[in-house]
Amino acid sequence: MLSRGRVRFTTQRSRGKRPAMPEPSTAAFEAEVARALRSLEADSSVSALDPLGDPAGAARALSAEGGGAPLILRVAPELGALRREQDTGFGPAPRDPVWLRIERGASVLRLAPLRLAGARHARPEAGGAGGAGEGTAEPREAVGIQVISERRPCCGAPTCAHERTYVAAWLALATPALAAPARATAARRLLVAEAQDLEAARAEALVEAVAAPLAAALGVPLETARGTEPPGAIAPRPLPEPAPTPPPALPAAALSRFAIRSEGELLVLRDYASHGPRGSAARNALIGAALLLAALALWIQVMRSVSAGDSGIAIGVGSAAVLLSLAGYAFLGVARFSSRYAARSAPVVSFGPGRFVVAPWVSRTGAIDLRPEGRLGAAISAGEVREIRVLPRGDGFAVEIETDHGPIDALLTEREDVARYWRDAMDRAVASVRHAGGPSAKQRLRARAQAQQAPAAG
Incomplete structure (x- = not known):
């Protein structure tokens, strides 16, 4: 997501994990x-x-x-x-x-x-x-x-x-x-x-x-x-x-x-x-466009179901159409801001x-x-x-x-x-x-807990 000009996008990398890091063509x-x-x-x-x-x-x-x-x-x-x-x-x-x-x-x-x-x-x-x-x-x-x-x-x-x-x-x-x-x-x-x-x-x-x-x-x-x-x-x-x-x-x-x-x-x-973010702008735009096209097809089906009086199908398909529409709009928004990364x-x-x-x-x-x-x-x-x-x-x-x-x-x-x-x-x-002091309170507590767990593990 993006907020007030900040370029933000999700990533699979997280603290404590080592997923593959894609390297751009240089x-x-x-x-x-x-x-x-x-x-x-x-x-x-x-x-x-x-x-x-x-x-x-x-x-x-x-x-x-x-x-x-x-x-x-x-x-x-x-x-x-x-x-x-x-x-x-x-x-x-x-x-x-x-x-x-x-x-x-x-x-x-x-x-x-x-x-x-x-x-x-x-x-x-x-x-x-x-x-x-x-x-x-x-x-x-x-x-x-x-x-x-x-x-x-x-x-x-x-x-x-x-x-x-x-x-x-x-x-x-x-x-x-x-x-x-x-x-x-x-x-x-x-x-x-x-x-x-x-x-x-x-x-x-x-x-x-x-x-x-x-x-x-x-x-x-x-x-x-x-x-x-x-x-x-x-x-x-x-x-x-x-x-x-x-x-x-x-x-x-x-x-x-x-x-x-x-x-x-x-x-x-x-x-x-x-x-930077500009490298994924085209991909995000294509994904967003594909999601909106799929949502359009679902909205057409919703209108047909409503015309046929099948409210159950209309509600189910309409829910999926809403989700795809929101996802497509989000991807296009990310692509729009990413493309402006200068x-x-x-x-x-x-x-x-x-x-x-x-x-x-x-x-x-x-x-x-x-x-x-x-x-x-x-x-x-x-x-x-x-x-x-x-x-x-x-x-x-x-x-x-x-x-x-x-x-x-x-x-x-x-x-x-x-x-x-x-x-x-x-x-x-x-x-x-690095701060000039010694270990922080969290580090001391963590070290104490590890010291207590070591005899139990042995």
């Missing part, structure tokens, strides 16, 4: 990504850095002594503004990430959208929801990197006095001369890294571990809370804590489908190969203060519903996450979130390395929003 998306990468003179198989999804891996790669080979990075533009008349209760409208091609020692970089549609398939922007999907690769000049921070509540609980520090690094670009304002390549600043933690120093260290080598590679100043460091005097930043040897960076094509970034105060993982992505999971939501509700622009619920039910406390793991699912691999309420499949992909990459990203996201 051939068209992969072709558009390949076209965007070719505009940067890069192949789809080239390794790409994603400092928003894997800040530690990107920091190591940027700090390594390069041999002069260009680097491909995926970063994020600023988000669309809230539209008061339609997006009350929602986050900002999403935008596609963008690709950067940088060369060490050069402040001029090349910027391209995540995907480039062919001329026949290009379409105009829709209120910022489509975001950075169109345009061409263009040279842009970097002028600096700014690291900013702000304080945020820990979890929203009235008894919690903890605060988190949110830190973000923004790459400032010179104003383009000719680019249209709506295009991705017209962005004036790009989000290159972000982190939040109860310890301000830890969040700052992680973000600056990315920002410092990137500023040094581009030859631009780095501005932090401690002042501005000129290009030739940027001190290297170590990671806040040692980490195991990272796996090889993902190829750009494998990295492109999913991306994670903050949207307001939420951290959102999106699937950019998915059409975003070029679908949210997979959102992480908010102290909680997370798998498959959150969205507006027609793709903005996340800020209420603590989604298509699978209410939000789950981050403290109730037991493990995030990768499991085989048919011909692919699923990232499963094991909670006190049972397992939930968050996403499905064909590649195991991609699944493990996003498993690690979800681990970091859950840790960044």
Whole structure:
């Protein structure tokens, strides 16, 4: 069902179950990504850095002594503004990430959208929801990197006095001369890294571990809370804590489908190969039309039965006709609203203060519903996450979130390395929003009950 612009539709997935997760065809998306990468003179198989999804891996790669080979990075533009008349209760409208091609020692970089549609398939922007999907690769000049921070509540609980520090690094670009304002390549600043933690120093260290080598590679100043460091005097930043040897960076094509970034105060993982509710609009319209045709046939039979004086048959057939009419109208209503979904992505999971939501509700622009619920039910406390793991699912691999309420499949992909990459990203996201206290009262009661049941079972 749909309500006040919220796109809502039913699903067989529920908490504690593991049904099959249909994966949409990604051939068209992969072709558009390949076209965007070719505009940067890069192949789809080239390794790409994603400092928003894997800040530690990107920091190591940027700090390594390069041999002069260009680097491909995926970063994020600023988000669309809230539209008061339609997006009350929602986050900002999403935008596609963008690709950067940088060369060490050069402040001029090349910027391209995540995907480039062919001329026949290009379409105009829709209120910022489509975001950075169109345009061409263009040279842009970097002028600096700014690291900013702000304080945020820990979890929203009235008894919690903890605060988190949110830190973000923004790459400032010179104003383009000719680019249209709506295009991705017209962005004036790009989000290159972000982190939040109860310890301000830890969040700052992680973000600056990315920002410092990137500023040094581009030859631009780095501005932090401690002042501005000129290009030739940027001190290297170590990671806040040692980490195991990272796996090889993902190829750009494998990295492109999913991306994670903050949207307001939420951290959102999106699937950019998915059409979201719009993908089921045609199917729902056909089902609704078929149900209404069947209802029409039944209404004709009702009229015939009434004319023949057979009231019993008329009542029975009329009841079925009413049900089919209502069902058909409902399917057409869902199809009508789904067809207006303007975003070029679908949210997979959102992480908010102290909680997370798998498959959150969205507006027609793709903005996340800020209420603590989604298509699978209410939000789950981050403290109730037991493990995030990768499991085989048919011909692919699923990232499963094991909670006190049972397992939930968050996403499905064909590649195991991609699944493990996003498993690690979800681990970091859950840790960044988890309440600082110990087990909740419900968890203590559940543990006590399990301890009492164990001897009885033995």
